[in-house]
Amino acid sequence: MSLRRAHIVYILFILICTQTFAEDGSQLWLRFEKVSAEISAKRTIKTKSVDPTVLLAKQELEDYWKGNNVELLIDRKLTKLKDGFKITSSGSKLQIVANKPAGLLYAAYHILQKQNEGAEITHYNVEEIPSYDIRILNHWDNLDRTVERGYAGYSLWKWAELPQVLSPRYEEYARANASIGINATVLNNVNASPQILTPEYLTKVKALADIFRKYGIKVYLSVNFSSPKVIGGLENSDPLNKDVQLWWKNKVKEIYQLIPDFGGFLVKANSEGQPGPQDYGRTHADGANMLADAIKPYSGMIMWRAFVYNPTKEDRAKQAYQEFVPLDGQFRDNVIIQIKNGPIDFQPREPFTPLFGAMRNTAQMVEFQITQEYLGFSNHLVYLAPLFKETLDSDAYADGAGTTIAKITDGTVRKISKSAIAGVANIGEDVNWTGHHFAQANWFAFGKLAWNHQLSSEDIAKEWLKLTFTKDETFVKDVTDMMLTSRETVVNYMMPLGLHHIFAFDHHYGPEPWGNMPGGRADWMPWYYHNANEKGVGFNRTTSGSNAVVQYNEPLRSLFNDIQTCPENLILWFHHVSWDHKMKSGLTLWEEICTHYDRGVQDVRAYQRLWDKMESYVDAQRFKEIQSKLKIQIKDAVWWKDACLLYFQTFSRKPIPYYIERPI
Ligand code: GCW
Missing domain, CATH: 3.90.1330.10 (Alpha-glucuronidase, C-terminal domain)
Structure with missing residues (x-):
């Protein structure tokens, strides 16, 4: 070999090694081993479907499934599965049935994850129906690629290059989400630039939606309530103004022509300086319903945020309840009120927002913050599943004991046309996606809990550790303990x-x-x-203070009100x-x-x-x-x-x- 050739071989060798062994965290929890040609020759992965999502599920199994034969089936009658799946083993094959193509993809990731854990999957019978219909990330990404409260670098979305240049990370992002059941994403900040709705940006949004579709992910956008005025040139953005209504109808039509499966809008209105219906003496319901009517023909959703507070004499913790409870029953059925888990703002610990359950005739969803705005950014190791679960498992006593936030928001106790749960994303263009390697666990945990809110924080931590690092028992046990206590530590x-x-x-x-x-x-x-x-x-939020306690149902009201019975971990919140x-x-x-x-x-x-x-x-x-x-x-x-x-x-x-x- 000439010196020159040896040199090239050496460089290639180094390149291959760094590719294979680069442990920069970029692979997240997706570290499945490719199957050998020998194994893949021994088993078949079959499907009659030609749907791109089903073919993707098939491909993932072809590449990584080491078990026996698999058959992927869609059964249009099994609507009760929603986008879940059913796996049964018969003879030497696994049969996977879903009602929707995405269900088969989730099943594929499910068995690959189980395989990684070393589970016995030759005889495997399981049925999984997701807790929430819409499992959505909220990106607080601005169009200049800065990310509000983002601690993992600039935004993943390279708006200036889109739609011509498509970063490979768009697809990797979609795959990571699909692998944990996330099926929706809001691309831009709730402090929304009206520009996102211009034709120029909509073609960029379309490019992303086209990539995400195969992974079962729908795109949503945050919209600025003043858009008709700012980019439409209308006199105002009053929701009762016919021209404004028409403007939104046309805008929605334009969006659906580009993106037929577009999810809907997320709106921050009359909050922290954002425009909204109250600018025209209208209510949140007037604003939300106007958008809901425009998007209804396409089955789109309006997620309307309840994060509102003003510098009045009133305790900030009481304000969302005061503004929204009187509007109960006035919202269209494709509106869902998006409520932060706590009444102030993603603090290390808050009681749950009492608005949950207080609106009996309005769909509600929880908004969690995965990005660590108030938890040491991407510098502190804080595992958030215990925080998420603390809220979901809280009993609001809305219809007596057992009315937990999980049951209120997943449609168990009140009928909801579509249930949803949101997490403010902690993702950016950092090589490891989230800044801190352990912050990946919070993205993972959000997805897992959105899929099944009954899972324990411990099981999720263990699964993530095994997928992300190693299955070694000592490691998994000790590091799980660290993760589980880390929220209380912060x-x-x-x-x-x-x-x-x-x-x-x-x-x-x-x-x-x-x-x-x-x-x-x-x-x-x-x-x-x-x-x-x-x-x-x-x-002092007791009856002798701001009286915020009155917004909670009994027995919580009395429990929080009395310094002797108030849980000590909230004592200075209420007293x-x-x-x-x-x-x-x-x-x-x-x-x-x-x-x-x-x-x-x-x-x-x-x-x-x-x-x-x-x-x-x-x-x-x-x-x-x-x-x-x-x-x-x-x-x-x-x-x-x-x-x-x-x-x-x-x-x-x-x-x-x-x-x-x-x-x-
Ligand atoms: O948590 C606060 C943040 C703001 C954020 C706002 C909101 C997007 O400090 O940065 O704005 O809440 O949730 O709207």
């Missing part, structure tokens, strides 16, 4: 016992309980939420509590606060030690990157502890217990 070092929104102004990263801006909006100031003074700390108040532990409130902050710090230190022990189980790149992130997390945890305790101490005037880690 609550402890940021905002224990129901404290909330004491973040640094605007960017929401570090602590700033002292934050104040003369003349600024009170409800954007941390003291509005913590109310610390010489007597104590916390927001202004004296520094000397005796907690269940026997400590005073002040000591208890100190202890929680310290525990948060100690637990992150324990995660560091644990992760160090995992070095031999993980590839060097991901090991080091996670190790480095934990260094940021511990620095931040100490910062939170010191800042908050020193600040609150100026009011409590009590010593910091000796056992709390120094320096403070």
